[in-house]
Amino acid sequence: MTHTLVPSDLVEGTAVYGRDGEKLGTIERLMLEKTTGAVAYAVVRHSGFMFSNTHHYPVLWNSLKYNSQRRVYEADLTLAEMQAGASELDGDAFDWGNRAPPYAPPLYWGT
Amino acid sequence: MTHTLVPSDLVEGTAVYGRDGEKLGTIERLMLEKTTGAVAYAVVRHSGFMFSNTHHYPVLWNSLKYNSQRRVYEADLTLAEMQAGASELDGDAFDWGNRAPPYAPPLYWGT
Numbered sequence: 001m002t003h004t005l006v007p008s009d010l011v012e013g014t015a016v017y018g019r020d021g022e023k024l025g026t027i028e029r030l031m032l033e034k035t036t037g038a039v040a041y042a043v044v045r046h047s048g049f050m051f052s053n054t055h056h057y058p059v060l061w062n063s064l065k066y067n068s069q070r071r072v073y074e075a076d077l078t079l080a081e082m083q084a085g086a087s088e089l090d091g092d093a094f095d096w097g098n099r100a101p102p103y104a105p106p107l108y109w110g111t
Numbered sequence: 112m113t114h115t116l117v118p119s120d121l122v123e124g125t126a127v128y129g130r131d132g133e134k135l136g137t138i139e140r141l142m143l144e145k146t147t148g149a150v151a152y153a154v155v156r157h158s159g160f161m162f163s164n165t166h167h168y169p170v171l172w173n174s175l176k177y178n179s180q181r182r183v184y185e186a187d188l189t190l191a192e193m194q195a196g197a198s199e200l201d202g203d204a205f206d207w208g209n210r211a212p213p214y215a216p217p218l219y220w221g222t
Contacts, residue, residue, distance in 0.1 A: 005151055008119045008141040030119040032141075032150060037172035039148035040116055061148035 006066070015072045016044050016064065022079050028056065044082070055087045117177070126183040127155050127175065133190050139167065155193070166198045 008030060016024045025046035030039050041058040048054070059082065064073040075082075119141060127135045136157035141150050152169040159165065170193065175184040186193075 004145055005142045006145050007154075008143060009123060009139075011143070012120060028120075030143075031116045032119060032122070034115055034117050034177065037150035039143060039150075043118075066145065 011042070016042075016059065017070075017072055017074050018078045018082070019074075019076055020078050024059075024075060024077075024079055024082055025057070027073065030061075031058070046079070046082070055083070057082050057085060057087050122153070127153075127170065128181075128183055128185050129189045129193070130185075130187055131189050135170075135186060135188075135190055135193055136168070138184065141172075142169070157190070157193070166194070168193050168196060168198050 011027055012029055014027050016027060018024045025044040028043045028045040030042050032038065033040055039061040041060050042064060044057045044059050046055050046057060059075055059077075063075050063077065065075075066072075067074050122138055123140055125138050127138060129135045136155040139154045139156045141153050143149065144151055150172040152171050153175060155168045155170050157166050157168060170186055170188075174186050174188065176186075177183075178185050
């Protein structure tokens with residue numbers, strides 16, 4: 001049986017892997033457009049060695065494909081591509097809530 | 112400054128009040144359409160006296176208005192109307208994941 005819906009709290013905490021199999025991070029939350037209820041993007045948390053240097057990256061929902069066997073999301077980008085885009089260093093007072101369109105889309109968001 | 116986006120984990124746990132001011136419950140999670148990333152509905156948990164008789168109700172996203180002063184959502188329905196619609200008794204194996212359209216919309220969902 002195939003479900004067409006997924007609970008938000010199941011998405012949160014799910015791992016994301018890149019095109020080349022490298023782990024990109026974990027979905028920390030989804031950012032929703034208040035009026036339409038559309039997911040603008042997922043916030044992916046990536047931690048460095050020993051949890052140092054944690055960053056949060058926006059990844060578009062439609063770039064994420066759920067792999068039900070592995071129970072992870074697979075994204076059509078690499079860690080390097082994700083890191084080349086917009087990010088928020090953990091603890092910074094970056095205003096994610098205001099990152100609504102129009103914003104400068106990272107390179108990897110494509111067209 | 113007005114934000115157009117809201118984080119999913121901030122929505123989860125937020126109280127919902129009805130048209131007549133009565134508390135309808137708390138948003139437990141959002142159900143998202145996998146392909147489009149659109150919020151199909153919020154799952155509102157309502158507990159009876161001493162947390163007995165807990166039910167979960169689907170409430171459409173566009174029926175919820177956020178009140179930033181009170182920090183709660185306000186819905187254009189009453190508790191009685193919500194309870195007259197579809198629900199899942201806590202602990203039942205009701206298949207929420209499969210409640211995608213087409214499903215029988217509860218009365219209060221309107222047109």
